[in-house]
Amino acid sequence: IVGAGPAGLATAARLQQARVPFVVFEREVTAGHSWRTRYPRxxxxxxxxxxxxxxxxxxxxFPEYVSASDLAAYYDGYARTVLAPHVRYNxxxxxxxxxxDGKGWSxxxxxxxxxxxxxxxxxxxxALVVATGQEGAPVIPPIEGRESFEGESMHSAAWRGGAxxxxxxxxxxGFGNSGAxxxxxxxxxxxxxxTVTARSPIHVLPRWLFSLYPHGMRSLLYFERFLAPIWLSDAVGGLLQRLLYSDLPSAGLQLSRAGVKSELLRHHRAPLLDIGTIELVRRGEISV
Known part of the structure; x- marks a missing residue:
């Protein structure tokens, strides 16, 4: 298993339960290292x-929504306690x-x-499991004049707080979850x-919505996978968005008409889970 982040550790745990021999390679000195470099909030x-x-x-x-620093400590503790003999650091x-011989990997x-x-x-x-993450390399689009700009410019991956x-x-x-x-x-x-800029219409839902399910996202995903077709999930998400956020176009944010679930499955475009930014946009304290 290449990578001791959440996917690599979860895979390792299941292999250990099944008594399949394995080894985890982690290039850093701790498991879940990327969570140690995130911004405080x-x-x-x-x-x-x-x-x-x-x-x-x-x-x-731990609070209902775990902080990045607590999560990093949890992942490293898991690796050193539950999976200790199997993880190779550095x-x-x-x-x-x-x-x-055509069988397996070297x-x-x-x-x-x-x-x-x-x-x-x-x-x-x-067998080989590549668990190196999908968002480790920042994508910075070409912006004319960025090199000569005298202020500070950075990708959100380098953000360490607004103090x-x-x-x-x-x-x-950008007005996805990171930008918001x-x-x-x-x-x-x-x-x-x-000021925020949004290139495209957005999907937005309140974060508290996912706290209503007794077992969090697990029960929601079970419901969608076995009981509800994609079109029904799209319809419910669209209805909630219209009920809660229909006023946003007047503040400069256009709501996407594409299905929330369809966009997530087909294009890996997650909805913006609002934790307070939208109210500030409504009040004009964050400009669009």
């Missing part, structure tokens, strides 16, 4: 019941090729030792003016 949008790993519930003191898989792995030296090893495996922007103006390009939360963070930290 970041929390999950899914409730705890649907976000924890197999066999290890979240501690009772281990980077540099190549994976079909084995010479992996080349570089391992950094405590003194900084690099050791190279080969591993043979019957140093108190009293300053800020423009957030960065805009909210800027406003909370006292930015003098926050």
């Amino acid at each position: 970041l929390h999950l949008h899914t409730v705890g019941a649907s976000s924890q790993l197999p066999g290890w519930p979240f501690p009772d003191h 281990a980077t898989v540099t190549s994976a090729k079909p084995a010479a 992996l080349r792995v570089s391992i950094r030792t405590a003194d900084g030296a690099v050791q190279w090893r080969r591993y043979e495996a019957a 140093k922007y108190a009293g300053k103006k800020a423009l957030v390009v 939360e960065v805009a909210l963070d800027l406003w909370e930290q006292g930015a003098a003016g926050v």
Whole structure:
């Protein structure tokens, strides 16, 4: 398994339960490392019941929506407690090729030792799981004049909080979940003016909606998978959006007419889960 993030750890847990031998390679010194580098106010949008790993519930003191720092500690604790003998840290898989006999895989792995030296090893495996994440490489579109812009410019992956922007103006390009939360963070930290730009119509739903299900997203996904066709999920999502957010076009935000569930399944476009940004847009405290 390449990567000790949530997908890699969950896969490892199921293999361990099935008594299938495995090894997890993690290039950092801790599991779930990417969650350690996020901005302070970041929390999950899914409730705890649907976000924890197999066999290890979240501690009772965790809030309903877990913070990035708590999640990072939880993932690392899981790796070092539940999966301890199987995880290799400071281990980077540099190549994976079909084995010479056509059965399984041959992996080349570089391992950094405590003194900084690099050791190279080969591993043979019957199966390979790539769990390196889908959003690790920032996509920055070409923006004319960005190189000569005298202010600070960054991708949301580099965002570490809005405290140093108190009293300053800020423009957030993009109004998905990251953009909306960065805009909210800027406003909370006292930015003098926050403006967001939205290229396309958006889907928006309140985060609290997913707390209504007794087991969080798990029961919702079960309902949609076995009891409700996609068109019904699209219809319900569209109705909720019209009931709760029909006033947004007057504030400059256009609502998408495409199906919420269809967009998620076919194009990996998740709806904006509102945690307070929309009310600030309505009040004109965040401009569009």
